Amino acid sequence: MPDGPQISKPQSGLRRLARRILPYAGTALALIWILHRISLRRLAVVLATADYGPFLLLMGANAAIYFLWDTAVLTLATRWFHGPVRYRDVLPVRAAAYIAATVNAEVGGGTTAVYLARQAGDSVWSVAGTVVFLTLVEFTQLAAWMTLGWLLHPELLPRILLLAPAGLAAFWLAMFLSKRGRRWQKHPGTELPQSLPGRWSKFRHTFQRVRPVQWLLLLLVKAPLVAVAAVFHFWGARCFDLHLPPGMLLAGLPTIFLLAALPVSVAHLGTTQAAWIFFFGRFASPERLLAFSLAAHLSFVLTRACLGALLLPRAIRELLPLAEQALPAIVTVRDGRA
Secondary structure (H helix, E strand, O other): OOHHHHHHHHHHHHHHHHHHHHHHHHHHHHHHHHHOOOOHHHHHHHHHHOOHHHHHHHHHHHHHHHHHHHHHHHHHHHHHHOOOOOHHHHHHHHHHHHHHHHHOHHHHHHHHHHHHHHHHOOOHHHHHHHHHHHHHHHHHHHHHHHHHHHHHOOOOOOHHHHHHHHHHHHHHHHHHHHHHHHHHOOOOOOOOOOOOOHHHHHHOHHHHHOOHHHHHHHHHHHOHHHHHHHHHHHHHHHOOOOOOOHHHHHHHHHHHHHHHHOOOOOOOOOHHHHHHHHHHOOOOOHHHHHHHHHHHHHHHHHHHHHHHHHHHHHHHHHHHHHHHHHHHHHHHHHOOOO
16 A cells, blocks of 8 residues: 555654754753753853862773773673674774764664674674663663662652663563573574564574573673762862762762763763752752763763774774675664664
C-alpha cells in the first residue's frame, strides 16, 4: 500500500527532529533557570578571584585518571567478549572519540566500535553492543552511589530520583533471569533468538554472553572513579572558596554525573550547572557554585582535548581508513534501522 510509507516517514522525521532539538531546549531551559537565580556581577567577582593554578592541576589530574581508567575498562570488556586488543592501541582512538563525542556522541561511539571490531576481529554491531553495555554499567554504578548517598543524606536528594536505580536494577534482573530461563529450557548453543534480524542479534551479543560475575566485576572496577572524583572536586572547590561537606559531595556528585550523562543538553552545559546549584545551594551562593561547576566542566573538556591532541596523529592514521565504514553504521543506529 502506498499510504504506509507516506505516514511513517513524517513520523520518523519528527522523531529525528525532536532528538536534535531536545539538547538545545534542555540547555536553554537550564540557562534560563540559572540566570533567574544569579547576579552576573557577583559571578564575575568569583571568577576573577579564584585560584586557578592548583584548581587546573587538580581537575586536570581527575580528567586524566578518568580517561586512563575508562580506557582500561573498555579494553577489558573487549578482551572478554570479542578478542585480544592492546591497551596502548585503544588509548589514541578513545581519546579521538572523546573529542568527537563533544560535538556528536554517535560519531565518537560509532568510530570506537568500528576500530575495536577490526582490532578484535569481530562484528561492528557486536562491539557497538558492548559500548552500550558499558554505558549502562556506568549508569548503574552512578545510580548505586546515588542510592548510598540518599541513605546517608536523605534530605539532599528528592525521592523521585530513586526511580533511576530502581529501573536499572529491574533491567539487569530481568536480563539475567531471562538468560537463566533460556538455559533451563535447554536451547543448545542459542544465546540469541533466531528470529531476530542479523544486526540486532549481533548487537545483543554482549548482553546475552555476559555472566553475572563479569557484570559485577566491571561494576566494581568502575565504582572507585566516583570516590576519586569526589576527592578532586572537594579540593578543587576550595580554590573557589567553596567548603562542601565531603559526605554531601559524595552523595550529590553521582547524581550530577548521572544527570549530565543524559542526552538533554548541548555538551552537558546548563543542566550540570543547574544540578550543582540545586543540590548544593544550601552550602554556598549560586554564583560561586556556577563559577566552580563551569570551571570544572571546561577543565575536564580541556584536559581531554589536550590528551586527544597528543594522541591524535596516531589516532588519525588508525581511523581514516575506517571512516567510510563507521558512517553507515552510525546513520543506521540513529535512524533506528538496526
